[in-house]
Amino acid sequence: MPHSIRPGDVLAGRYRLVDLLTESGGARFWRAHDRVLERHVALHVIDAGDPRAPGLLEAARRSATILDRRILRVLDAETVDGLCYVVNEWGSGTSLDILVASTGPLEPRRAAWLVAEVADSVARAHDAGVTHGRLVPENVLVDRNGEIRVIGFSVDAAMHGLTGFRPSVDTSDLAGLLYCALTGKWAGVSASAVPRAPLEHGEVLRPRQVRAGIPRPLDSLCDAVLHTQANGQPTNRGRELVAVTTAREISAYLDDFVGDPAGLPEALLASIPAPARGDQLVVLPAVPEILARDSGELPAVPHAEPEHPEPEPPPEPEDEPEPEEESEPDDEPEDGGLRTQAGMPIFDDDSDDVSWLQSRATPAPPPPPFEEPPQRPLFAPTPARGEPVRRPRPGGASTNGGVEYWPWADTGTGTGRTTGSGLTPVVDDEPPPGRSWLRLAAAIAAGLLLLVAIVVAYNLGRGKTVLGAEVDDDPTPTPSATPSAEPTLLGGLVADDLDPQGTPEPEENSDDAPLAVDGKVDTTWSTSSYQQQLGPGGLKTGVGLSIDLKGMQTVTSVDVTLVGAPTGISLYLSDAAPTDVEGLQRVASTTAETETVTITLSEPAEGRFLVVWLTALPPDGAEFRGTIAEVAVRGE
Incomplete structure (x- = not known):
């Protein structure tokens, strides 16, 4: 572009350029600021001599004739x-390409509603003879x-050199939006930046071949529009047209699929993570014009003047002073005396008595010495003949009769009337009363x-019982162990499909x-058809049935009647309604080579919900499909 423009430049004296969003072959798409209306606008700019310039202005005139709330209007050209x-209305939000990149594919009803909104606006424009020309996710x-909101109606296509009524x-791009x-x-x-x-x-590939769980009506719509013949009619690929x-x-087709759209805008907005919504505050860059208008010398910042120099006293070791406000005395000392120190009071009157602050000339007298404790003897005194070795602890001056008390005798280790060492006094050996009666009873x-x-020995030697009774010649037969009850067929079963890997919702x-589980082998349940076998390399690792046994049951065997073989089967038991087989107890597994198989558990297992999990499906033409005619559960 011969005219170099950059952020901060003002176009036509009104639009200040803020951010360069995209650039394609000399055509630039800017976010600008309208200085008259004080709002953001979208600005498409190319050189006036560019061959696309006339088509760009014509596209702007055509787009301005379409009045639709979803189309960002043309404001100026x-x-x-x-x-x-060309100046367009600015839209703040999240584009579809960023949305699917940050949150993944949308839920089918939300995706159908989004494309239905775009299709309604495009249909109104087509009725007026105007096309968008470049309906990409961006x-x-x-x-x-x-x-x-739809961005760049007709204008974006003109910027890429695409003109005409197409x-x-x-x-096709509407179907591509639904596919995306x-x-x-x-x-x-x-052309789009989306993969x-x-x-x-x-x-x-059809959407259902790329991602499982997509409803068949939406899959059929994409297949019909994206695979059209030269005459504009859908290509018959052996599926529903x-x-x-x-x-x-x-x-109209998507509106019928969505039904009542109440709550879908709020649900779609809630699914967008906050960083992707573009809610950040826009900060406009500074430009030379604003700097020149607001230029001026900054006020000088006053700085603290240094205090007048004071003679420093000789360095003395002292603690670090705590930070505090400085206070200047009224009169500076002229005799070189010490300043008032932190923590000492300031006296304004010379008559105040401060002698208590001065150190004493003579030291204080020492405290009186402690009395020496009495010397303890090395050995206890020998008691007089007939007296106990240890005397009881004295009870006080009134009871000891003035007998001298030694400190070592007052270190008892027990309670009550004991001696200091814990030894009991020596007393005369007298037999305890009642001991002779105990010996007699024993x-x-x-x-x-x-x-x-x-x-007892005499009775047993005579062939009698312990109590001397005669032994009965016909002894009572010992009851034998009751054989375990035969397994019975459990009834009242309720079955539901289990498809944990079906997204966004199970569809089996x-x-x-x-x-x-209706007791009839001529009625069947079938899985969906798959182009690949189940397993690690397939679309899913397995699908199956969750059977409610109507209470905790002990399962011993399961009879499965199939349509087609071979079929891989695994059995799981759970106490609660399962949502996946991950973490469940697998009680048996087999590969059914025939259409009737009885799976006997190695040990009876207990649970309320039985999962019949198909891990391999029999071939069904060019695809794979599993069919179960009947499941019979036997237990104790």
């Missing part, structure tokens, strides 16, 4: 100072209120035990799940 520019915005491009919202991949005809959708034999060829038909008890032993024909 002009050629000035050798530059051609040009679809979710604003701060959860509403959908409704088929918009229709569901899978995070771009399948439209316009391209995977191909198979030169054709874009959806007759949609215009933006109006796409909008002798009588021993005699009785001996007599009983003799009687849940309506047919009760047919697997």
Whole structure:
């Protein structure tokens, strides 16, 4: 571009450039600030001599005729100072490409509602003879209120040199937007920075082949619009055809799928993480004009003047002074005396008595010495003949009769009347009263035990019982162990499909799940069809049924009737309704080579919910599909 423009420049005396958003072949897309209306605007700028300039102005005129709340309006278009520019309304929010990159693919109803909103605006523009020309995820915005806004209607295509009325491009890009919202991949005809959708034999894979759990109506819509013949009709690829060829038909089809859209804008806005919403405060860069207008010398910052020099006293060791406010005395000492020290009072009157602050000339007298403790003897005194070795602790002056008291005798270790060393006084050995009666009772008890032993031995020697009774010749037969009850068929079972890896919601024909436990082998439940076998390399590791046994049951075996073979089966038991087999107790597993298999548990296991988990499916034509006709559970 011959005219060099940069952030801070003012275009047409009104629009100050803030941020350069994109640049394509000399065409630039800016975020600018309208200095008249004090608001942000979107600004497309190219050189006036560029071949795209006339088409850009014509696209702006066509876009201005479309009045729709979702389309960011054209506010101004002009050629000035050798530059051609178009000013659009500024939209704040999160574009679809950033949304799927930060949060992943959208929930199907939210994705359908978002594209239905865009398709409705595009259909109105097509009715007026105007096309967008470049409906890429970067040009679809979710604003701060959860509403959908369309960026660069006709103008963005003109900036890329794409002109003319091309409704088929918009229709294909609408299907590409739905594909992107569901899978995070771009399948439209316009160029986008979003990763391209995977191909198979030169054709874009259906959304359900890229991501599991996508509803079939949305999958069929993308398949029909993205694979069209030269005459504009959908290519028949052996699947259900959806007759949609215009933006109006796409909008009506998606509206029927969404139904009541109440709450969807709020739910979509809530799914966007805060850092991706673009809520940060916009800080405009400074420009020379503003600096010149506001230029001026800064006021001088007063700095603290140093205090007048004072003679420093000789260095003395002292503690670090605590920070405090300085206070200047009224009169400076002229005799070189010491200043008032921190922590000492300041006296204004010479008559005050400060003698208590001065150190004494004579030291204070020492305290009186402690009295020496009496010397303790090395050995205890020998008691007089007939007296105990240790005397009891004296009870006081009134009871000891003036007998001398030694400190070592007052270190008792027990309570009550004891001696200091813990030894009991020596007393005369007198037999405790009642001991003879205890000895007599023990002798009588021993005699009785001996007599009983003799009687028992005598009775047993005569062939009688312990008590002397005659032995019955016909003894009562000992009850034998009751054989364990035969396994019985459990009834009243309730089945539901278990598809933990189906996203965003399970879709394994849940309506047919009760047919697997209805007692009829001619009614079946089938899985979805898969182009790859289940397992680590497949779309899923397994699918199956969760069977409610209506209470805690002890399961011994399970009879499974299948349609097709071979089929890999694993059995799990759980006390609570399972949402995944991860963490459950696997009680048995096998590969059914025939359509009827009985799986017997190595040990009876207890639980309320039985999971019949299919880990390998039999072939069904070119695909794989599992079918269960009946499940019979036997337990104790």
